[in-house]
Amino acid sequence: MSEPDPKAAGAVKDASMIKQKEMIAGHFSALSRAKESGKKVVYTFVPGNLTELLHAFDVLPVYPEINALQSGMRKKSGAYITEAERLGHSEDVCTYVKCDIGMLKAGNIGPTGEKLPEPDLLLLSYTGCFTFMKWFELLKREYHCPVAMLHVPYQGDGEFTPAMRDYVVDQLRTEVIPKLEQITGKKLDEAKLEEALARSSVAEDDLVWVLESAKNKPSPIDAYFGGVYYIGPIFTAFRGTDLAVDYYRTLRAEVQQRLDLGLGPLTPEGEMKNERYRLVVEGPPNWTSFNEFWKMFADEGAVVVASSYTKVGGMYDAGFRHDPTRPLETLAEYCAGCYTNLNLPSRISMLEKYVREYSADGLLINSVKSCNSFSAGQLMILREVEQRTGVPGGFIETDLVDPRYFSAANVKNRIESYLQMIEQKRRNAGARVSVQVPAAVAPKTRLAVLP
Amino acid sequence: MSSVEEIVGRADALYHDLEFGSVKRWREAHGGAKAVGYLPIWVPRELIDAAGMLPVGLMGGRGLIEIIRGDAWFQSYICQIPRSTIELALTGRLDAIDGFLFPSICDVIRNLSGMWKVMFPQKYVRYVDVPQNYDSAVGGRFFEGELRHLWNDLKKLSGTDPGDDAIRASIARYNANRRAIGDLMALRSEQPWRVPTWEAYLVLFAGNVLPVDEHTAMVREYIAAARAADRPRRDNARVVVTGSFCEQPPLGLLKTLELAGCYVVADDLALGRRWPDADVDETGEPLHALSEGFLKHSPPTAARYEPDGDRGAPLVQLVKRTRAEGVVLAAPSFCDPALLEQPILQDSLDAAKVPWTAFKYSESLGQFQVIREQAGTFADSIKLWSEA
Numbered sequence: 001m002s003e004p005d006p007k008a009a010g011a012v013k014d015a016s017m018i019k020q021k022e023m024i025a026g027h028f029s030a031l032s033r034a035k036e037s038g039k040k041v042v043y044t045f046v047p048g049n050l051t052e053l054l055h056a057f058d059v060l061p062v063y064p065e066i067n068a069l070q071s072g073m074r075k076k077s078g079a080y081i082t083e084a085e086r087l088g089h090s091e092d093v094c095t096y097v098k099c100d101i102g103m104l105k106a107g108n109i110g111p112t113g114e115k116l117p118e119p120d121l122l123l124l125s126y127t128g129c130f131t132f133m134k135w136f137e138l139l140k141r142e143y144h145c146p147v148a149m150l151h152v153p154y155q156g157d158g159e160f161t162p163a164m165r166d167y168v169v170d171q172l173r174t175e176v177i178p179k180l181e182q183i184t185g186k187k188l189d190e191a192k193l194e195e196a197l198a199r200s201s202v203a204e205d206d207l208v209w210v211l212e213s214a215k216n217k218p219s220p221i222d223a224y225f226g227g228v229y230y231i232g233p234i235f236t237a238f239r240g241t242d243l244a245v246d247y248y249r250t251l252r253a254e255v256q257q258r259l260d261l262g263l264g265p266l267t268p269e270g271e272m273k274n275e276r277y278r279l280v281v282e283g284p285p286n287w288t289s290f291n292e293f294w295k296m297f298a299d300e301g302a303v304v305v306a307s308s309y310t311k312v313g314g315m316y317d318a319g320f321r322h323d324p325t326r327p328l329e330t331l332a333e334y335c336a337g338c339y340t341n342l343n344l345p346s347r348i349s350m351l352e353k354y355v356r357e358y359s360a361d362g363l364l365i366n367s368v369k370s371c372n373s374f375s376a377g378q379l380m381i382l383r384e385v386e387q388r389t390g391v392p393g394g395f396i397e398t399d400l401v402d403p404r405y406f407s408a409a410n411v412k413n414r415i416e417s418y419l420q421m422i423e424q425k426r427r428n429a430g431a432r433v434s435v436q437v438p439a440a441v442a443p444k445t446r447l448a449v450l451p
Numbered sequence: 452m453s454s455v456e457e458i459v460g461r462a463d464a465l466y467h468d469l470e471f472g473s474v475k476r477w478r479e480a481h482g483g484a485k486a487v488g489y490l491p492i493w494v495p496r497e498l499i500d501a502a503g504m505l506p507v508g509l510m511g512g513r514g515l516i517e518i519i520r521g522d523a524w525f526q527s528y529i530c531q532i533p534r535s536t537i538e539l540a541l542t543g544r545l546d547a548i549d550g551f552l553f554p555s556i557c558d559v560i561r562n563l564s565g566m567w568k569v570m571f572p573q574k575y576v577r578y579v580d581v582p583q584n585y586d587s588a589v590g591g592r593f594f595e596g597e598l599r600h601l602w603n604d605l606k607k608l609s610g611t612d613p614g615d616d617a618i619r620a621s622i623a624r625y626n627a628n629r630r631a632i633g634d635l636m637a638l639r640s641e642q643p644w645r646v647p648t649w650e651a652y653l654v655l656f657a658g659n660v661l662p663v664d665e666h667t668a669m670v671r672e673y674i675a676a677a678r679a680a681d682r683p684r685r686d687n688a689r690v691v692v693t694g695s696f697c698e699q700p701p702l703g704l705l706k707t708l709e710l711a712g713c714y715v716v717a718d719d720l721a722l723g724r725r726w727p728d729a730d731v732d733e734t735g736e737p738l739h740a741l742s743e744g745f746l747k748h749s750p751p752t753a754a755r756y757e758p759d760g761d762r763g764a765p766l767v768q769l770v771k772r773t774r775a776e777g778v779v780l781a782a783p784s785f786c787d788p789a790l791l792e793q794p795i796l797q798d799s800l801d802a803a804k805v806p807w808t809a810f811k812y813s814e815s816l817g818q819f820q821v822i823r824e825q826a827g828t829f830a831d832s833i834k835l836w837s838e839a
Binding site: 087088089090092093094097126129130131133134135137138140141147149151153154156157163164166167170175343344345347348369372373375376377379380384397 | 756
């Protein structure tokens with residue numbers, strides 16, 4: 001997820017980055033004053049978030065995944081995870097959850113150093129991730145506040161049927177909206193919701209334009225490491241606001257300017273001058289060593305032209321836009337369309353399309369230990385995309401926010417080896433390139449290029 | 452009447468048959484009728500049965516096969532059951548199964564459904580989503596639609612067109628089966644020395660591959676034989692085992708628990724065999740009845756949202772109901788549903804002053820000495836220091 005600290009990305013800052021930083025600071029400041037300002041606070045998740053609906057009730061959202069990744073970037077997650085494990089949480093499970101629990105036990109201090117308010121409602125948008133359900137069962141014990149469960153059916157057959165949509169809408173009407181009305185003491189302002197949805201659509205147009213600018217050569221953006229900045233506002237508290245519309249208009253103008261000048265993307269150490277490799281990346285980034293990880297790519301002239309991670313909060317480049325004329329239905333369709341709610345054949349097709357449409361040299365999978373929703377099946381995804389496109393696939397393993405699972409030397413070595421393989425494939429254009437790995441070898445050591 | 456040894460021997464043979472010979476024989480005996488496999492925890496088997504096909508529970512490799520190809524598809528931090536299930540398929544052992552159902556339980560099983568679609572395109576594959584909203588007018592309406600879709604698919608797969616009466620008849624058969632299993636579990640809870648858990652488990656497990664009536668008869672036969680058997684009563688600790696609803700522990704682990712001094716008086720092994728935990732209506736609209744059975748009578752388990760109260764409360768109630776003296780939290784490694792909620796269960800048990808111990812296993816676990824020591828110490832501590 002997004003909203004990393006712009007300071008962590010080095011000295012180079014565009015106006016959009018400064019704007020985003022101000023937006024985030026403003027949001028956390030509002031959260032810290034929530035009790036005195038009388039604002040209600042709702043904890044919810046990024047995939048399948050209902051931000052426009054929350055704005056219509058004038059409540060403030062908190063996204064625990066964002067807090068966890070922020071803790072990861074600020075090198076605090078390790079201690080939080082250790083604390084959670086000391087309290088009995090298994091080393092096997094999601095580190096976002098453990099980081100969140102650890103942060104809570106340490107006083108629930110947010111990324112800006114201010115204490116986060118306790119929730120008035122846990123809005124459990126059960127979309128594309130089983131862990132969400134258990135996460136809020138854990139938080140429910142801590143906060144003793146009501147929970148609104150929104151079960152979003154999985155697209156097991158690759159479609160979101162009218163019956164599924166009706167089910168989600170029914171839950172919005174009978175579960176989510178009544179509980180929001182209950183905690184705020186006011187009825188849903190439908191006009192306000194429709195206005196927010198209309199603003200969402202405007203910002204979504206600009207986001208898609210920015211993401212698709214990576215089809216140019218050189219790409220003016222990095223759609224993974226840079227991409228997490230770009231998705232920040234629209235995946236979180238700002239979708240449906242004028243701030244988001246303004247941010248994406250500014251961002252688009254900046255990227256247009258880079259395109260006009262033929263510039264490459266910004267990296268932690270300035271502009272990338274020489275685009276040597278164009279990659280599609282599947283899987284979330286590592287947050288504890290985010291800059292170091294990014295630099296491993298940038299140093300080699302590798303730019304990520306498309307990524308699946310930037311679709312966890314909405315598949316806008318596939319055509320989805322929030323539709324203010326069908327408020328609840330459009331929210332249901334939004335939820336169902338988030339990346340991890342798609343079945344594996346759909347994910348494979350999407351990645352294949354990215355490789356082709358963005359003229360990528362390869363597909364690299366960053367498999368994170370914490371996230372089975374992403375990770376289970378990735379080795380099959382790799383093989384399928386390789387077979388369908390002919391581009392080589394690479395596989396590395398890290399974690400979201402557990403620093404124990406980021407081995408810098410190991411990751412760097414694999415990335416370099418992978419890029420060398422791409423280079424070799426270019427040299428031997430048309431020839432078969434294959435690194436045979438016995439089937440029983442642990443996937444961790446697998447770096448394969450199949451014909 | 453068959454002896455306990457004879458019945459358990461039959462069940463044991465089914466457990467160890469990873470070639471699914473009984474399924475092949477059933478198909479031959481039924482003119483090539485089809486079989487439909489399903490993963491844990493629960494699917495409405497009544498619909499498969501009513502469509503004239505054999506429901507086959509797929510519960511991994513029980514540590515009985517070497518995982519070679521299966522490991523190539525999963526990272527080291529994914530649990531065992533998808534690996535062994537793929538291994539079974541890639542080695543041809545599941546060839547006799549025509550359709551596969553993947554119920555909503557966790558992200559791994561969910562994604563496995565998509566892998567199956569890609570890897571085995573000639574097979575029928577469906578992800579069975581179950582509602583986490585238990586309002587009949589909301590979750591029920593959705594689920595009835597899902598069940599109708601599944602029912603139509605199954606009829607197409609079987610090439611038959613049975614009516615609602617066929618489903619009602621099947622519901623009645625499964626109600627009888629669940630009642631028999633309920634009686635078995637009650638006997639084990641009351642007189643655990645007569646019903647070692649590993650035996651009860653084998654009898655329960657046989658329901659994965661036997662036609663439902665045959666399985667009901669086996670359960671009834673075992674109950675009668677176990678009641679008649681002369682078995683010594685030991686001074687063991689009465690424990691509940693929980694966390695083992697999906698990937699199953701190896702049989703040796705269950706024997707180890709009892710050898711270490713534990714009587715297992717309740718568990719969630721092969722939980723789908725006992726789901727729902729009340730009769731499904733046999734007279735009304737059958738899809739509605741199945742849906743209501745799920746909504747209103749599902750046993751509490753980690754994969755199911757608990758809208759009211761706490762996830763730990765049902766476990767504490769189970770402990771009280773079965774007069775258990777302790778709880779063994781036995782979860783598979785890397786099992787999100789079981790492991791994520793363990794702190795909740797532990798807190799609830801602590802609050803209720805119920806002793807517990809926890810360990811992880813995998814279906815391929817082969818060494819039980821550490822668990823024997825842990826369980827033995829746990830049982831001893833209960834007997835020595837419990838307030839009872």
